[in-house]
Amino acid sequence: MTTDASATSARRPGEQALAALGLGAPDLSPADASPHTFPGGGRWRTEVPSCEGPEALAVILKEASRLDVPIHRISQGSGVWMLTDAEITEMVEATGERDIELCLFTGPRGTWDIGGSTRTDSRGAGLRARGHDAVAGCVEDAIRATELGVKCLLVADEGVLWTLHRARVAGIIPADTTLKVSALIGPVNPAAYAVYENLGADSVNVPSDLTLDHLTEIRRVSGAPMDMYIEAPDDLGGYVRMYELAELIRRGAPLYLKFGLSKAPGIYPYGHHMRDLTLATAKERVRRGRLALDLLARHGADGDMAPLGSRLPGALNRFDTPS
Numbered sequence: 601m602t603t604d605a606s607a608t609s610a611r612r613p614g615e616q617a618l619a620a621l622g623l624g625a626p627d628l629s630p631a632d633a634s635p636h637t638f639p640g641g642g643r644w645r646t647e648v649p650s651c652e653g654p655e656a657l658a659v660i661l662k663e664a665s666r667l668d669v670p671i672h673r674i675s676q677g678s679g680v681w682m683l684t685d686a687e688i689t690e691m692v693e694a695t696g697e698r699d700i701e702l703c704l705f706t707g708p709r710g711t712w713d714i715g716g717s718t719r720t721d722s723r724g725a726g727l728r729a730r731g732h733d734a735v736a737g738c739v740e741d742a743i744r745a746t747e748l749g750v751k752c753l754l755v756a757d758e759g760v761l762w763t764l765h766r767a768r769v770a771g772i773i774p775a776d777t778t779l780k781v782s783a784l785i786g787p788v789n790p791a792a793y794a795v796y797e798n799l800g801a802d803s804v805n806v807p808s809d810l811t812l813d814h815l816t817e818i819r820r821v822s823g824a825p826m827d828m829y830i831e832a833p834d835d836l837g838g839y840v841r842m843y844e845l846a847e848l849i850r851r852g853a854p855l856y857l858k859f860g861l862s863k864a865p866g867i868y869p870y871g872h873h874m875r876d877l878t879l880a881t882a883k884e885r886v887r888r889g890r891l892a893l894d895l896l897a898r899h900g901a902d903g904d905m906a907p908l909g910s911r912l913p914g915a916l917n918r919f920d921t922p923s
Contacts, residue, residue, distance in 0.1 A: 610901035613843045632816050634853040636823040639914035642906025643853035645672035647827060648885050649860055652678050652870035654690040656882040661694065663886040669893065670908055671700050673856065675754060675780070678869040679707030680741035685748060692749035699909035703752035703780055704745050706738040706760060727756035727784040735760055739767065746773045751911070756782040758799060762919075765800025769921045778802040778913065783829065783836055788814070790821040794917070797824040802913040803856060808832040808839040815851040825913050827856040830892050838862040842892050846901035854906070854913075859889035 618624055637643050648664075651657050651674045664671050674695060680688070688704070695702040709727045729735045738760045742753050751774070755761045761781065767773045783805035787793045796804050805827035806818070818826070828848065832839045840862060841848065849855055864881050867874050896902040 610846050611899045612846070613899065628847075628850070632812075633850050634816070634819040636819060636854055637904075638825065638854040638906040638910060639912060640907060640910050642910070643904040644849045644855045644857055645825075645906045645910070646670055646889060647673040647675060647856045647858045648882075648889065649675045649829075649858055650677050650833075650867065650878075650885065651691075651882060652676055652867060652878055653683060654687050654694070655875070656878050657691050657694055659879050659882045660886055661698065663883050664889075667886060667890040669886050669889045670905065671698075671889075672906065672908065672910065673701040673703055673752065675703040675705075675752075677705055677754075677867075679705045679709075680745045680750075681707050681737070682869050682871075685744075688745060688748045688750065696749070701752050701778070701911040702750055703754050703778075704741075704750050705754040705756075705782070706741040706745075706764075708734050708737050709756055727782065729757040729760050735763060739763060742767070742773055742777075746777055751776065752778045752780055754780045754782055756784050758785075758796075761796070761801060762799045765918070766921050768800070776912070778911065780827065781805055783807060783827070783832075790818045793818045793824070794822045797822050798917050798919045800918065802916065803827050805829075805858070807836070808841065809837055812844070812847055812851050815848065819852065822917075823854070823914070824916050825854045825856060826852050827858055828852065829858045829860040831860045831862055831888055833860050833864065833866070834862055835866060836860075842895055845892060845896050846899055849901070849904070853904075857889075857892060859885045859892065861885050861888060 648660050648671055651660055691702055729738055742764055753764060761779060764779055768775055768777055779800050779802050781796050781801045781804045786806045787796055788807060793804060801824060803825040808829040830841055861881055861884055865877060867878050870878060
């Protein structure tokens with residue numbers, strides 16, 4: 601899962617003009633580059649998040665075809681419990697036809713139950729699963745989703761992550777199920793990132809405000825795939841980091857480029873009363889992806905995309921599971 605790393609030869613934004621004005625940036629250091637790749641090759645994959653049902657999925661797939669946006673993964677945020685069996689099956693079939701990984705969120709979560717602490721200034725407990733019953737609900741969602749053909753589960757609780765990893769090892773859910781850690785609990789230091797990997801994470805969504813040096817620090821201890829919003833929703837900061845794309849890949853590979861959307865109302869948990877907004881924002885997320893990919897191409901940094909259809913994370917470090 602590693603490769604020889606060197607400073608990229610891609611053009612940096614404004615590089616030639618700034619150099620001509622005597623304002624050139626220091627040379628990139630090869631020591632900063634991530635040595636890791638996805639299994640099967642490639643340093644980056646793409647993800648379109650917040651796809652809340654079959655209708656939104658159809659919009660995303662149509663727009664991706666029109667704008668020629670390659671997609672490796674499509675993820676949902678409201679939760680397995682907000683979809684009928686027929687809706688899940690329709691999404692599994694549509695993504696399967698195109699060899700795209702479908703990732704559904706497990707629930708319930710602390711912000712949606714009776715826990716008042718999540719609404720205090722401290723946001724205590726956050727998105728985590730409160731109590732045994734909440735963990736049980738997440739496991740129920742996981743079993744139901746995987747039985748319907750879903751191969752990737754999104755989690756926002758360390759205990760749920762470890763439990764689902766153990767379930768995977770025990771054969772309760774398929775062994776090739778991948779587990780993705782939500783940005784809502786994303787780690788902000790290399791020690792925490794390594795813990796998530798060992799708990800069973802196959803990809804880890806880090807907060808979009810991490811610095812480039814933070815990414816390098818993480819890559820010195822872990823090769824687990826990283827997810828990052830290139831444009832983050834407002835409730836995650838609203839950051840837009842398109843001009844850093846090439847350097848984010850160089851430092852953070854293997855990296856999922858997530859095409860989020862700022863300045864858009866929240867849509868979780870989704871229902872048909874939010875249909876028009878959800879379909880409009882789904883379409884715009886794909887357009888944002890096209891803008892990001894065009895920028896990479898203009899800078900000569902659009903190489904090293906992982907093959908479409910690839911989804912597995914490669915060999916990762918795990919804690920021993922109880923027998």
